[in-house]
Amino acid sequence: xxxxxxxxxxxxxxxxxxxxxxxxxxxxxxxxxxxxxxxxxxxxxxxxxxxxxxxxxxxxxxxxxxxxxxxxxxxxxxxxxxxxxxxxxxxxxxxxxxxxxxxxxxxxxxxxxxxxxxxxxxxxxxxxxxxxxxxxxxxxxxxxxxxxxxxxxxxxxxxxxxxxxxxxxxxxxxxxxxxxxxxxxxxxxxxxxxxxxxxxxxxxxxxxxxxxxxxxxxxxxxxxxxxxxxxxxxxxxxxxxxxxxxxxxxxxxxxxxxxxxxxxxxxxxxxxxxxxxxxx
DNA sequence: CAGGCAATAT
DNA sequence: CATATTGCCT
Numbered sequence: 001x002x003x004x005x006x007x008x009x010x011x012x013x014x015x016x017x018x019x020x021x022x023x024x025x026x027x028x029x030x031x032x033x034x035x036x037x038x039x040x041x042x043x044x045x046x047x048x049x050x051x052x053x054x055x056x057x058x059x060x061x062x063x064x065x066x067x068x069x070x071x072x073x074x075x076x077x078x079x080x081x082x083x084x085x086x087x088x089x090x091x092x093x094x095x096x097x098x099x100x101x102x103x104x105x106x107x108x109x110x111x112x113x114x115x116x117x118x119x120x121x122x123x124x125x126x127x128x129x130x131x132x133x134x135x136x137x138x139x140x141x142x143x144x145x146x147x148x149x150x151x152x153x154x155x156x157x158x159x160x161x162x163x164x165x166x167x168x169x170x171x172x173x174x175x176x177x178x179x180x181x182x183x184x185x186x187x188x189x190x191x192x193x194x195x196x197x198x199x200x201x202x203x204x205x206x207x208x209x210x211x212x213x214x215x216x217x218x219x220x221x222x223x224x225x226x227x228x229x230x231x232x233x234x235x236x237x238x239x240x241x242x243x244x245x246x247x248x249x250x251x252x253x254x255x256x257x258x259x260x261x262x263x264x265x266x267x268x269x270x271x272x273x274x275x276x277x278x279x280x
Numbered sequence: 281c282a283g284g285c286a287a288t289a290t
Numbered sequence: 291c292a293t294a295t296t297g298c299c300t
Contacts, residue, residue: 216282240284
């Protein structure tokens with residue numbers, strides 16, 4: 001009597017102690033009026049709102065982690081340097097937060113593009129109170145299913161419940177953002193250590209000196225958005241293992257990580273240089 | 281909490 | 291099969 005499963009067919013272990021009250025919302029909108037309005041609506045729904053005007057601010061807030069946001073609500077009209085899709089990409093890459101797009105643009109194909117990129121909802125302006133009130137659902141969904149709603153079907157391999165996510169095609173060095181015709185092909189959820197990325201890694205390790213090359217430091221030095229400590233730790237492990245395979249144990253300080261020709265020859269790392277200007 | 285390492289997963 | 295991710299232990 002107490003438990004009311006979301007879906008009788010699929011008993012998820014969530015005893016819904018979920019409480020929409022006070023959910024932390026990051027609101028990004030550079031239109032003062034719109035921002036104010038939406039902010040008011042959110043507040044009157046008892047959400048805890050943090051309004052900001054530009055993606056750069058938003059990213060700072062998200063990355064610094066001081067506030068544990070539950071959901072991001074964002075507009076799409078930002079300065080020439082940034083656009084909604086691009087911003088969405090970054091958020092999806094760096095966080096697992098549900099992202100709701102708010103825009104006056106209501107043409108289906110545009111909306112589809114956002115949804116395809118991982119937005120969990122698209123609210124055409126003017127935003128109705130009704131919609132705002134129900135926003136908690138997206139957070140709840142994430143809580144219940146553990147991760148994203150995006151499900152990748154690649155090569156007929158259905159992604160299981162908890163993985164489809166991040167990564168997006170990005171040219172390694174020349175950041176070409178196709179504004180209108182972004183291709184949504186080539187999603188992989190595994191980080192790929194391209195030569196370029198590996199090089200950054202090597203540089204960082206060299207700078208630190210192999211003895212001080214711990215994941216955290218290396219990560220900081222590499223300064224690659226979206227790269228996580230675990231990634232570096234893992235890579236550190238792999239490269240270390242490589243070294244001991246064919247390096248004379250005599251050289252204590254000579255790191256030999258970039259091997260002649262033996263690393264991976266792939267090229268598929270989604271991080272596009274500095275999409276926004278995360279300078280530091 | 282962070283780092284190493286081993287077990288999984290893709 | 292290679293290697294990236296997760297988990298466990300220190």
